[in-house]
Structure formats: C-alpha cells, structure tokens
Amino acid sequence: MTPSPAPAAKSNQAAAQHLPKARDVLRGRRAELAERLVRIQRDRQRQEQPLSADFSEQATERENDEVLDRLAEATGLELRQVSHALDHLDAGLYGICEICGEEIAAPRLAALPDATTCQDCANERKPAGHGRA
Numbered sequence: 001m002t003p004s005p006a007p008a009a010k011s012n013q014a015a016a017q018h019l020p021k022a023r024d025v026l027r028g029r030r031a032e033l034a035e036r037l038v039r040i041q042r043d044r045q046r047q048e049q050p051l052s053a054d055f056s057e058q059a060t061e062r063e064n065d066e067v068l069d070r071l072a073e074a075t076g077l078e079l080r081q082v083s084h085a086l087d088h089l090d091a092g093l094y095g096i097c098e099i100c101g102e103e104i105a106a107p108r109l110a111a112l113p114d115a116t117t118c119q120d121c122a123n124e125r126k127p128a129g130h131g132r133a
C-alpha cells in the first residue's frame with residue numbers, strides 16, 4: 001500500500017523549514033514597500049504644482065510624474081502580492097502552489113519568497129493564452 005496524501009492536505013516539508021525566515025522576509029518587504037509607496041505619493045503631490053514656464057522644464061516635470069505614477073503602480077502591485085503571499089503563508093500553505101496544489105520548487109521560493117504558484121502555473125497564467133483547450 002502506497003501512502004497517497006490528499007492534494008489538499010499537502011505540505012511542503014522542505015519549504016516549511018524556511019517558513020519563519022520567509023515570514024520575516026515578507027513582513028520586512030511589506031513594510032518597506034508600504035513606506036516606499038507613501039514616499040512616492042508624497043513626491044507626486046509635491047509635484048502637483050503649476051508647471052514651470054519653461055517648456056523643457058515642463059517636459060521634465062511631466063516625465064517625472066509619469067515615472068512616479070509607474071513606480072507607484074509597480075510598488076502597489078508588489079505590495080499586494082507580498083500581502084497575498086503572507087496570507088497564503090499564514091493559511092499554512094507556504095510552498096504550495098495555490099493553483100495546482102503541488103509543491104513550489106525550493107529554488108523558486110528562495111528566489112521569490114512571495115511566490116504563491118509553481119513555475120508551471122506561473123507560466124500558464126500569462127494574461128492572454130489561457131483559453132487553450
């Protein structure tokens with residue numbers, strides 16, 4: 001008789017050893033991102049002042065705004081993912097893919113502590129080509 005654990009009850013033993021560390025890393029990362037987001041928003045507000053009379057100055061200011069907007073967006077996205085990863089971890093699912101329920105490979109977890117899917121599922125989750133039968 002071969003033991004066949006139910007997919008739902010699966011736990012990633014290798015990953016579990018690194019769980020306390022991962023939680024620390026993710027919490028630190030979350031705090032850092034939240035702080036950065038506040039800073040970006042503050043910078044962005046500071047720039048909501050009348051544009052300079054100088055045309056080249058104006059262009060630079062608009063560019064800066066765009067850079068800050070993109071930065072805020074990217075930071076917000078990462079913050080959401082890190083928070084999500086912490087929820088995943090607190091649910092006792094650290095190292096388990098949230099899509100297929102398989103273990104997430106240790107090197108992937110080491111490289112991406114906020115990963116909540118395995119490499120295969122991450123590849124398949126590319127925005128467009130999902131409806132393939």
Ligand SMILES: [Zn+2]
Nearest residue numbers: 097100118121
């Ligand atoms: Zn998966």
